[in-house]
Amino acid sequence: MPYSRLIPCLDVANGRVVKGVSFVGLRDVGDPVELAKFYSDGGADELVFLDITATPEGAKTMTSVVAQVADVLEIPFTVGGGIRTVDDASRIIEAGADRVSLNSAALSNPELISEIAELFGSQAVVVAIDAGDGVVHTHGGRNATEIKTVPWAIEAASRGAGEILLTSIRQDGQRTGFDLELTRQVREAISIPVIASGGAGNAQHVVDALRITDAALIASIVHENPSGLKGLRAEIESLGITLRPLKEKA
Amino acid sequence: MSDVVVVDYGAGNTRSVRAALTHLGKSSVVLSDPTAILEADFVVLPGVGSARSAMEHLNQTGAADALRTRFDNGGATLGICLGMQLALTTSEEDGGVTCLGLLKGDVRRLQADRVPRLGWANVDPWNESFYFAHSFVGQSPDTVATSDGFCVAVRNGSFFGVQFHPEKSGDAGLNFLEQCLTLV
Numbered sequence: 042m043p044y045s046r047l048i049p050c051l052d053v054a055n056g057r058v059v060k061g062v063s064f065v066g067l068r069d070v071g072d073p074v075e076l077a078k079f080y081s082d083g084g085a086d087e088l089v090f091l092d093i094t095a096t097p098e099g100a101k102t103m104t105s106v107v108a109q110v111a112d113v114l115e116i117p118f119t120v121g122g123g124i125r126t127v128d129d130a131s132r133i134i135e136a137g138a139d140r141v142s143l144n145s146a147a148l149s150n151p152e153l154i155s156e157i158a159e160l161f162g163s164q165a166v167v168v169a170i171d172a173g174d175g176v177v178h179t180h181g182g183r184n185a186t187e188i189k190t191v192p193w194a195i196e197a198a199s200r201g202a203g204e205i206l207l208t209s210i211r212q213d214g215q216r217t218g219f220d221l222e223l224t225r226q227v228r229e230a231i232s233i234p235v236i237a238s239g240g241a242g243n244a245q246h247v248v249d250a251l252r253i254t255d256a257a258l259i260a261s262i263v264h265e266n267p268s269g270l271k272g273l274r275a276e277i278e279s280l281g282i283t284l285r286p287l288k289e290k291a
Numbered sequence: 292m293s294d295v296v297v298v299d300y301g302a303g304n305t306r307s308v309r310a311a312l313t314h315l316g317k318s319s320v321v322l323s324d325p326t327a328i329l330e331a332d333f334v335v336l337p338g339v340g341s342a343r344s345a346m347e348h349l350n351q352t353g354a355a356d357a358l359r360t361r362f363d364n365g366g367a368t369l370g371i372c373l374g375m376q377l378a379l380t381t382s383e384e385d386g387g388v389t390c391l392g393l394l395k396g397d398v399r400r401l402q403a404d405r406v407p408r409l410g411w412a413n414v415d416p417w418n419e420s421f422y423f424a425h426s427f428v429g430q431s432p433d434t435v436a437t438s439d440g441f442c443v444a445v446r447n448g449s450f451f452g453v454q455f456h457p458e459k460s461g462d463a464g465l466n467f468l469e470q471c472l473t474l475v
Contacts, residue, residue, distance in 0.1 A: 043409060044411050111310055288463065
């Protein structure tokens with residue numbers, strides 16, 4: 042089995058990182074390229090960028106951010122937010138992203154999952170599910186749909202998704218731990234990997250999630266102290282989860 | 292002339308491979324021109340797209356024959372991910388595809404706990420971790436390294452193929468690429 046993965050998530054609006062990144066050690070906290078490099082050096086296994094602008098102008102800016110990130114980053118990264126067509130996905134992947142994350146566009150047009158998977162392979166397609174009360178939500182968790190979470194995860198996997206990014210809208214931002222029951226239910230129903238998201242407040246929370254799934258998405262826990270990522274990794278390892286060995290820079 | 296030719300097969304992300312090469316001080320171009328493939332000091336067959344569309348593109352452009360001739364002439368070539376799989380004889384992907392046949396062996400659907408196999412994993416006997424993202428896997432008598440028991444590196448003469456992504460594997464990946472470039 043590959044090592045458990047720790048994946049910092051950066052929200053990007055109009056080409057700038059938004060939401061609570063502290064400035065420790067950073068020249069420009071809003072620069073996605075600098076922050077990406079910083080987290081990569083700190084031992085992130087992958088990164089996720091979410092474009093929260095979702096406007097045509099924002100999409101253009103995001104493509105340029107992706108290209109700049111790809112030029113300096115030597116770990117994989119996923120880009121989500123505003124990807125509604127195969128062309129959108131191609132644009133992001135050709136700019137240098139390894140994977141795209143689909144959310145509401147996959148719900149309204151599930152065929153999009155298969156189309157992108159056929160073109161770039163399943164490993165390039167992440168389906169993000171915002172889950173709460175057993176159903177999938179849209180608009181950042183504000184609107185409940187009638188689509189049940191587990192059946193949707195199964196359908197996404199069968200259509201060619203290579204991974205599920207599963208966010209508990211109840212736990213998101215609470216810092217009281219991941220929704221382990223939800224994570225377990227979804228992961229047991231499918232055979233593709235699952236990233237747990239929403240609720241990481243300390244190393245033990247991450248450890249609890251990594252005992253039942255493949256990867257954990259982290260946000261505020263690292264953004265508040267970007268230089269604490271190495272320490273967080275060490276703490277997770279001391280609690281019994283093996284992460285990939287990091288080489289000290291010469 | 293550029294130091295490295297990255298073979299174009301019509302779709303996907305070649306930017307990361309080129310960025311890694313740039314980092315190592317090597318210039319690169321992305322193309323499928325047979326003459327350039329034959330004459331390049333070093334060729335990278337990158338890992339993007341699906342086996343069928345990649346082979347169709349390589350056959351149509353004449354790049355497939357150029358890669359075979361280059362191999363016979365001893366020209367150094369590195370295959371990454373799908374690029375390694377394409378060097379084998381056949382692939383099960385897309386209902387069955389005839390590949391380049393530079394090395395013996397074939398490509399089958401991965402049988403693992405989770406597929407795609409995503410993430411960093413140790414490679415034996417190199418004792419180094421690299422990043423993987425694959426749903427298919429090769430098997431070959433020319434296997435030189437494994438990960439979780441799967442064939443993840445093959446070598447025959449001037450062709451070196453790896454299942455992982457050195458361009459996405461941090462310093463370990465850059466070191467690996469640098470060593471490959473010295474094979475020229």
